[in-house]
Amino acid sequence: MNKENDILKWFEGEMSSVDLKKKYPNEDFSTLEKLGFYSKQLKAPKVDAEKALADFKAKQVKKNKPKVIPLNFKSFLKIAAIFVVMLTSSYFLFFNNDKSFGTQIAETKTFNLPDNSQVILNAQSKLSFNKKEWKVNRNLELDGEAFFKVTKGEAFTVHTDAGNIQVLGTQFNVKERDNYFEVQCYEGSVKVTSSQGNVVLKPGKSFRLVNGAVVVTKDFNAESPSWLTKESSFSNVPLWQVIEELEVQYDIVISVDDVDTSKLFSGSFTHSNKNVALQAVTIPLKLSYKIEGKNVKFYNYE
Structure with a gap:
């Protein structure tokens, strides 16, 4: 004994x-x-x-x-x-009543929630919720980017580290990456709560928070996020955020050589051809790039 x-x-x-x-x-x-x-x-x-x-x-x-x-x-x-x-x-x-979905680099995933709301997860993203409480509490945790088509019902809230989004029934896109937070409303209306306060978005309106301080609200003209059709689009977005999205879609690591990554970029890149995508980003900014395996370096024209 x-x-x-x-x-x-x-x-x-x-x-x-x-x-x-x-x-x-x-x-x-x-x-x-x-x-x-x-x-x-x-x-x-x-x-x-x-x-x-x-x-x-x-x-x-x-x-x-x-x-x-x-x-x-x-x-x-x-x-x-x-x-x-x-x-x-x-x-x-x-x-253990938590249900979670996740995607890898260059992967998207479509699934339905218990109330038949539809979610499409962009690359390298994760979404989780409590399935036992879902009928009375439609709360989700998001890390990454997702597009939502929400069925009408009780309050539907998406929680992120940068802010929360609450709706009753609508279509909207949420992107929450390191130091970058953006919400776009495509149908209905959404309430965004962040460190900068509350804002209600109507269709065609967006809210952006960069580095926790810079707030941008702007109009856009689209029926759905461009990434649903294998393309990433940007409007006056810092280059460092564009670089992060390139890394997520192509499984590459991008470094810069004497390049100002705070400069703003407007344009888009495809998810189907790495070289075409890199050219779409570097040429408008008058940059060059060099590829060595999974490593890519951005530098200024010599």
Whole structure:
């Protein structure tokens, strides 16, 4: 029983792995270490492992009475494995109600939410929500860019690090990248809440926040975001943001050599041809570029 007590202490953090191995140098604790690692990843309710083990043994003794079967080390390992599996199952069945979707570089993904609202995720983006609360609380977390076609119903809110967007039923696009936040309304109306306050957008209106300080509201004339047709379009956008979008669409890393990345760019680039895309960005800004594998360098004309 001393060994079992020591293992329980180790599970509860009262004994270190080093001390446990020193005390029992001939035992292989690799399985226990794996069980301990995965059990710590779970956000399940705290369970008294010692009490659970005692209850299990009591049931075994009662079931097989009057025969008493001692619990050896291998039996304990089996019980520990069952215990972790039960924790994992209960977590995913009862506690993990989060649903998430993600895209990789140069990938887009279309899917429907529980209320049949449609979402199209742009490249390297992630969207998540709580499916259990969805009927009464249509809240989503977005990291990246997405286009929404929202069915009418309860308030629909998209949360980002830069600001929140709330609607009742509409079509809008949200782009939230590092130090860049933009919302475009295509149908209905949306309310944008950010560090700069609140603004309500009507169809054809957009809101832009750059580096948390520069706010731009402008008109646009389009029925949907250009990236839905494999093209990225920009209107007076800093070059550094255009560079980030090129990296997202083409899996490249762009560096600059004595180039002012704060200069503004208006134009577009295709998602289907890397060289054509690079030319579409560099030529209007009187820049050149050099490609070395996945690395691209922008520099001024010599």
